[in-house]
Amino acid sequence: MNTAATRSARLRRLGAGSAAAVALLAATGCSAISPIATGIPYSPSDGIVADLDGAGVRNLAVVSTGADEQGRVIGSVVNKTQEDMTVTVEVSGDSQDVDVPAGKVVSLQDEEWVVDEAGADAGEYTEGALSVDGDSQDLEIPVLGPTMAEYRDLVPGDFDEAEWTDHLHEETHHYGGEH
Incomplete structure (x- = not known):
C-alpha cells in the first residue's frame, strides 16, 4: 500500500x-x-416581583380605572421560610398585614383588598412597600386598567366598559392576509 x-x-x-x-x-x-433563559426565575404576568427577608410578593399590581379611583390589589404574598410570618404590604398609602404560614403562598385576590385611591392611572406606577420584621423595601407597583378581559371583574365598583374597550377590535385575518 x-x-x-x-x-x-x-x-x-x-x-x-x-x-x-x-x-x-x-x-x-x-x-x-x-x-439559560428558562433557568432565570420570573413572574409571567403584569405585576411585579419583590423579595425581602424570606418573604416576597409575586405579580403584585393594582386594578383601577384612575388615580383617584378605588383600586383592587392583586398578586400573592409568599413565605419561603420554615416559620410563620406576618408580611406588611403597602399600596398607595394603604397597608395590610398578611399572615403567611411557613412555606406557603397567600393570594391577595382572596383577601379582596381594595385601596381608596389607586394613586396612579392605568399604565403608570403607584408607590408601595413590602415590610417584614422592621425591614422595608420600597416598591413601584403597576396600575392596570380593565382593557384586558381578565382584569374587568377585578375593578372595584362600576365603570364604563365601552370607554376601556371600544378601541379594541378582534383580529380575524391570518398572517399575510388582508386586514
Missing part, C-alpha cells in the same frame, strides 16, 4: 473530524457563556 496515499487519507479524515468538532463547539458555544 502506498504510504503517502495512506498518510494523506488519514490527514483528510483527521481534518474532517477536527472541522466537525470545531463546528459542534461553535454551535453550542453560546450556551456555555450565556445563562
Whole structure:
C-alpha cells in the first residue's frame, strides 16, 4: 500500500473530524457563556416581583380605572421560610398585614383588598412597600386598567366598559392576509 496515499487519507479524515468538532463547539458555544433563559426565575404576568427577608410578593399590581379611583390589589404574598410570618404590604398609602404560614403562598385576590385611591392611572406606577420584621423595601407597583378581559371583574365598583374597550377590535385575518 502506498504510504503517502495512506498518510494523506488519514490527514483528510483527521481534518474532517477536527472541522466537525470545531463546528459542534461553535454551535453550542453560546450556551456555555450565556445563562439559560428558562433557568432565570420570573413572574409571567403584569405585576411585579419583590423579595425581602424570606418573604416576597409575586405579580403584585393594582386594578383601577384612575388615580383617584378605588383600586383592587392583586398578586400573592409568599413565605419561603420554615416559620410563620406576618408580611406588611403597602399600596398607595394603604397597608395590610398578611399572615403567611411557613412555606406557603397567600393570594391577595382572596383577601379582596381594595385601596381608596389607586394613586396612579392605568399604565403608570403607584408607590408601595413590602415590610417584614422592621425591614422595608420600597416598591413601584403597576396600575392596570380593565382593557384586558381578565382584569374587568377585578375593578372595584362600576365603570364604563365601552370607554376601556371600544378601541379594541378582534383580529380575524391570518398572517399575510388582508386586514
